Each structure stands twice: as C-alpha cells, then as structure tokens.
Amino acid sequence: ALLPCVRGMGERSRLPGVPSVAAAHVLHGIASRDTYVIGACVADLWCAASALLELVPELSRHPSGPRLGYLGESFGGGLGALALPWDDRFAAARLTVPTFGNHPLRLTLPCAGSGESVRRHHRDHPQVVDVLRYFDAATAATFVSVPTLVAAALFDPAVPPPGQFAVHNALPDDLRTLHVLSAGHFDHPGAAEEAAGLARADREFFARL
Template sequence: MASFAHDHPFDPAYGRTLDDLVRIPAPDDAPGDFEAFWRARHREARAVTTAPEVGPVEEERGGVRVHGVTFTSVGGARLGGWLALPVEGPAEHGFVIGHGYGGRQSAGSDVPLPLPGSAAILPCVRGMGSRSRLPGVPDEAARHVLHGIGSRDTYVIGDCVADLWCAASALQEVLPCLAGPGRLGYLGESLGGGLGALALPWDERFGAAQLTVPTFGSHPLRLTLPSVGSGESVRAHHREHPEVTEVLRYFDAATAAARLELPTLVAAALFDPVVPPPGQFAVHNALPGHRELMVLRAGHFAHEAGADESAGLVARREAFFGKWL
C-alpha cells in the first residue's frame, strides 16, 4: 500500500494493497444494450465530414512539426487541437492523444511521440482546453463532468468520446496513408484514459492503446470513494439525484474495457487523490485481450520518485507500441 504525507481528509490509497487492487472486477450490471448504444454512437461519429484545417507550424521538436488544427465533430461542433507531422518522410504510424481534465493548452509533454516516423492529432474535447470551448459547455472539470448527465443521450462524456473518433477521422483525412484497420495507436491519461476505454472497443482503426490512471472505472465503486477530482462532483450530484446511476452505467470505463480486445498498456497508481486507484485497476483487470500493467506509486501527486517513474513510463510506452504498431 503506497503512503505519502498529504493533507487530504481521506486516504488516497483507500486502504487497498496491490493484491487487493488487481482483484477488483468490472461492474456486473452492464445495461443489456450497452454495446448497441456505443456502436450507434460510433456510426454517427464516423458519418461526420470532419473537414480538417491545418494551420501553420507553431513549433518543431522531437522529430515533428506541430501545427494547429481544427475539425468538425458530432452535432456540428468545430473543435481544435494540435497536429504533429514528421519532419522527414511520410508518416509510418499515427496516434490520437487524449488529455486530462486540466484541458490542453499546447502539445506539451506528449511530444516527442512514442515511435519515430509518427504523426499524431492532439484534440481538445468539447468544452475543454484553449481550442475547443463551446457556448453552453462548461470549461471547468467539476461542472463539465455533470453537463447533460440527466440522460445517456445528452451526457457530455458521450460527445467527448465521439470527439476522439472524429479526431481519428481528421488525422486519416490529412494523412490517407494512415487509413485502414489497426493503423492508429491511442494514448490517454486521466480523463483521456477513461474516454479511451469507452471509445476503443468499437473502432477497428486502432491497433494498440496506453491508458494512464484512467478515470470512469467502476462507477458503483467510485460513488463510494471520496476524491478531489471530477468524481467528487458526480458523487455530490448522485446524493441529490440517485437516478443518475442508470446513466452512469453506460459510461463505465471498466464495463467498456471488458469489450476491449486490442493490446493495451495500463499505468495505474497505488495512491491517487484525484482518480481513486480501485477504479483505475478495475479498467485494467477487465481487459480480455493482451494487457500490460505498469504500477505507479502515485498519480496526480508530486513525489520524489515522480520524474524517474515518468521516464520509466516513457520507455515502457515506446517498447509497447514498438511491439504492437
């Protein structure tokens, strides 16, 4: 069990040891039409004409030139982000890179990319980051995670998943050489990890994925665990509106992970005040295909070994995608 000095009024390790965490299952109450719901959402997103527009070069590093990019997602939303293109030669690999609930203000530490000769799209999902703010969609995590939560058809998390699918379409439109099954990799951390788990089971364009401290795992368990992340907003809302449980069943990352068969690397933390570790491990444990686990001492928490852990994760990521893409 990881332990750090902290000032939270709860235990960010939640009393679980690693042996406890690797035994946490996915929820056993998946809706009967869970797959039908997500496949319909996927078909809708794939039908969108994304019309990507690539801006001028904003920076060059890590073997890529980084451009601004905009594209259309479901509901006609025009979103933005960044596009990384190889400095030399055609793209041999493609990545869609999700972000956390802090949003994204630049390409940041996601460049350099995991493999040489790669291209990537780094979208800001709707409402988040500096390039995808939309009227009526909150840009602050505690309110964003509740937007439209009264119905599975209006919940913003479903639209954010669709934003990732549309980002993949935009990347393939810019680079047709990346079209086809299994040509893309996915990376996502925190919010991006949870969205990735929800998005990937239905999309044949992806060949491998890395999910780091993924959120939205096992909502029945998350609703019992205090945190300082977006999950606490959901917990508070649930206390006043217990019927929201029925909506959350469709947006459980562990339930989706149980249908995710492509090779997946999960980096899950033993101690995390923002995304409770039991939910993170529930995502990993549910995976039925090839899965790899990297155990982090802590997530969303600065500590002495943090830099070394981050470097180790970068090396593990490069080896993983080098094997599967």
Template sequence: MTSFEHDFPFDPTYGRTLDELLRIPAPEAPDDFDAFWRNRYAQARAVATEPELGPLEEERDGVRIHGVTFTSVGGARLGGWLALPVEGAAEHGFVIGHGYGGRQGPGPDVPLPLPRSAAILPCVRGLPARGLWEGVPDTSGGHVLHGIASRDTYVIGDCVADLWCAASALNELVPETDPAAGGPRLGYLGESFGGGLGALALPWDDRFGAGQLTVPTFGNHPLRLTLRCAGSGEAVRGYHRGHPEVTEVLRYFDAATAATRLELPTLVAAALFDPSVPPPGQFAVHNALPGARELQVLSAGHFDYPDGAAETEELRAARSRFFGTHLKA
C-alpha cells in the same frame, strides 16, 4: 501500500494493497450497452470532419507541429494540434487524449511513442484551450455533470465521439495513417480523463491496434460513488446524493465495463496513491481487459513525489516498446 505525506482529508490509497486492487472487478453492463455504443460510433463515423491544417507552430523532437481544426458530432468545430514527421511519410498514427484540465499545447505528449509518426492531439468539446464550445462548462466539476440526466445528452458520450472524429480527421489529413488505405492501425494514448475516454472509445473502433491508458478515470462507478476524491468524481458524488437515479446513466459510461469489450493490446499505468482518480477505479479498468494487457504500477498519480520523474521515464520507455511491438508498419 504506498503512502506520502499529504494534507487531503482522506487517504488517497483508500486502504487497498496492490493485491486487493488487482481483484477489483468491473460492473455488469446494461443489456443494450454494446448497441448503445455501436450506434454512437456509427453516428461519429458518418460526420464529415472537414479538417483544416493551420500554420506551423513549432518544430521539435522530430516533428513539425501545426494547429488543426475539425468537425465532430452535433456540428461542434473543435481544435487541437497535429504533429507530422520532419522528414518522410508517416509510418504510424496516434490519437492522443488529454486530462480534465484540457491542454494548452502538445506539451509532454511530444516526443511521440514511435519515430516517423503523425499524431492528432485534439481538445474535446468544452475544454481549453481549443475545445471551448458554447453551453459546455470548461471546468471539470461542471463539465462532468453536463447533460448527465440522460445517457443521450451526457457530454462524456460526445467527448468519446470527439476522439473518433479526431481519428477520422487524422486519416484524412495524413492518408498513410488510414488502415483502410493500407496503413497500420492507429495507436491511442490517454491520461486520466483521456484514459477513461479511451477505454470507452477503443472497443468499437477497429482503426486502432493498441492503446495506452494512464491513471484512467470513470472505472467502476458504483465503487467510485463511495470514494471521496479531489477530482471530477466528487462532483458526480455530490450530484448522486440528490439524484440517485443517475446510477442508471453512469452504467453506460463506465470505463471498466467498456474495458471488458476491449480486446486490442492495452498498456495500463495505474497508481497506488491518487487523490484525484481513486486507484480502485483505475485498477478495475486494467483487471477487466480480456485481451493482451500490460500493467505499469505507479507510486502515485495526480501528485508530485520524489520518484515521479524516474517513473515517468520508465513509463515512456515502456510505451515505446509496447507500441513498437503491437503496431506493425
């Protein structure tokens, strides 16, 4: 086990060794799990996303970065950023999710995993800075509980749909990234909140050819409900104490359960020590994958540590190699 000095009132390794983490399973899916998600996907694909490209905001790392807006399910008009190659047509397309803090800009997700790529970096509904939506809380503890009483109203399902609609917007704005028009399949990158959303989104969308999930959340909810943490999972644990029936809703939004359906090549970066997203849930996502998978073990997630910068660079190199192998132009 990896351990660091910290002041959390719990052990962010949760007492698990790597061997133990690699044996954590996924919960069983509800009987209508696949039908539920296929229906949500069909609804999202029926949306006219009407994307609009904003003015150039910056240029770096071989791309020009513009603001972008698009429409998602329920008429939500969301924003984000679009990265386009400085020279020539895009040879690859990426959808890049974000953590539960939202995003203030494209940040460290640019440079992109492959050269001559285009990418959309959306803000999902409710979260800053360009996803703020009336009625949806903009902090993680409030957001993760929004609509949680029903699988049909839970905001996490709409956030997954926001990623699907972002992919549609990317394909419309950059037609060479559209597999239906002869382009290669898309890549997906998501960290923490975005990693969990990616596990829920990717099994149903054949526009994608490979994905990277870094310290993914929402893995193995029954286990997560027993593990104290400093992230959004603690709000869910608190809600569960007063509403134990929520376990039936959470079964439909379990990233590890969804991962059992995720057959495209997937790179998972999972941490041994993480106070915000308990490692057992992260590894449950990796362990559930039935297709080609790679694991990058991180010493820690959501925590500053001496080797953090070096491990980040190792992961950056691994993802470039991974997508270069699995996304063919």
C-alpha cells in the same frame, strides 16, 4: 500525432452552454445517456481519428487498414477505454491513471478530482446511476479487442486507484499489460524517474506490436 480537444474543454473547444471547468463539465447533460457530455467527448475522439487519417492519408494504406495508437491520461484515459471498443481503426492503446472506472465503487470514494462532483450529485440524484452505467470505463474495457497498456497508480488523490485497476482488470487477459505507478496526479519524490520508466514501457509495448 494529433492532440484532440474534446468539446467544452480547452481554449479551442469551448461551446456555449457547456462548462469548461472540469467539476461542472462532467455533470453536463448527466440526466440522460443521450445528452451526457461524456458520450459526446468519446465521439470527439472518433472524429479526431478521422481527422488524422484525412491529414495523413498514408496511415490508411496498411494492408489490414488504419493502425492508430491511442495514448490517454486521466480524463483521456477513461475516454479512451470508452472509445476503443467501437472503432477498429485503433490497433493499440496506453491508458494512464484512467478515470470513469467502476462507477458503483467510484461513487463511494471521495476524491479531489472531478469525480467528486459526480459523487455529490449522485447523493442528491441517485437515479443518475442508470446513466453512469453506460459510461463506465471498466465495463467498456471488457469489450476492448486490442492490446492495451494500463498505467495505474497505487495512490491518487484525484482518481481513486480502485477505479484505475478496475479498468485493467476488466480487459481481456491476453490483451492487457499493467504498469504500476506509485502515485498519480501527485508530485512526489521519484516522479521524474517514474515518468521515464513509463516512457520506456510505452516504447517497448508499441514496439512489440
């Protein structure tokens, strides 16, 4: 297993000029699809896959090529949806409470997560929609070609649930599996049991593959 730190986030991946605070990070380079940091973060996931295969070369010896699994939550869930369609080394994925889903709707929904800074930025710079359309996890999900489990929450103060379910709904019918959580990004009674239930769903999902 490899846990990548995407550029600008975490102690290991800080870069000069790239904010390390989530609310500012998601605005970095947002004026252009060529400079938006989210695209660079997606590329970091592809780099992480390359690093893992270099570190563990036997993973490349499967008759059909590398068979990597991807697990991403929240920011990592949204990035995963954006990364999966364009890298055939991933054979399956689980995306938990994924962000970046359905930007046109997301921009109308206040939240407590980093999406709020994007929503406020859009209010003063409506043209940013033309950039965000290239970084919509729900749009990217229509191109995913591997089995994908989405764990979406009915309540989530940080990532609006409609965007989470939009990612699941956009996946091809024969490749998607939905696991519903009562809440995400929120400590609630039964959270430990839900986490255990998701872990079981994970094992069953990947075991089938």
